[in-house]
Amino acid sequence: MADPIFSRKSYLVTAGPHTLLLGTRTYIMGILNMTPDSFSGDGCLSSAKDATKKAVRLAQRFVREGADIIDVGGESSRPGAQKVSAKEEIRRVIPAIRALARAVKSPISIDTYKPLVARHALDQGASIVNNIMGTKMERSFLRMVRQYNAAIVLMHMRGTPRSMQRNIRYKNVVSEIIDSLKKSVENCLEIGVKSDKIIVDPGIGFAKTAGHNLEIIHHLGRFAVLHRPVLIGVSRKSFIGKVLGRDISGRLNGSLAGACASILNGAHMIRAHDVGPTKEVAVMTDAIMRER
DSSP: OOOSSSSSOOHHHETTTTEEEEEESSSSEEEEESSSTTTTSOOOSSOOTHHHHHHHHHHHHHHHHHHHHEESSOOOOOOTTTOOHHHHHHHHHHHHHHHHHHHHHSEEEEEOOOOOHHHHHHHHTTOEEETTGGGGGHHHHHHHHTTTTTTEEOOOOOOSSSGGGGOOOOOOHHHHHHHHHHHHHHHHHHOOOOOGGGGEEOTTSOOOOHHHHHHHTTTTTGGGGSOOBBBEEEETTTTHHHHHHGGGGGHHHHHHHHHHHHHHOOOOOEEEHHHHHHHHHHHHHHHHHHHH
């Protein structure tokens, strides 16, 4: 049977000057890719011309549509993606973050696993570090997060984006991810990163099969044992294509279904490309949950 909890514990998360009350409603994290090779084809660097202005316009649209956080990334994390240098990633994301810090009031998240990129982003106004290698973070990285009073998203992944799909054997995928994230949370606390700075993400699509991804969402209620808010990113991912037989351009309905199921099973935040439709799904699902 599924493990729907149909209610969520509320958590107060502080990220720099921002305070997020997660649990009373679902928060939406809008994806802003400063890349030329995003798997979803929506990178602001698909054309280098006016990339920063394009990023600002997109972020402002996201905010109008209901985004609570803008997540800026400068390196594709799709399976098999090529790694870029910290210097190149900084070139891609820092002008956008600098402009966004002036243009929107919402918290800005930097999607990176590179300490140097994170430091530059935090210097320019980001207040959340969304780390896809959150279960492998070095202590120096965690000390930097603590120093900046930033929040951290700890995501589960094995290997790297280039190698992750070669390491997808689990005895019990949900239990193993929970154990890994638990150790990561403990590492944060040992360094002095306070619990109100920590968000966990099981890493849908990262070193998982389509079946694993469905199983994680099905049993998402089990992640409540971590006592931290849960972020889920299902938007446009390949497991939706495998279930529905759709390419990336036809995965909106599947993404929304995944978001709804995740919320019902306890997700506090949904990371999405299509902010407007996802926000409506979240508002409706939250309303149903409140009437349980």
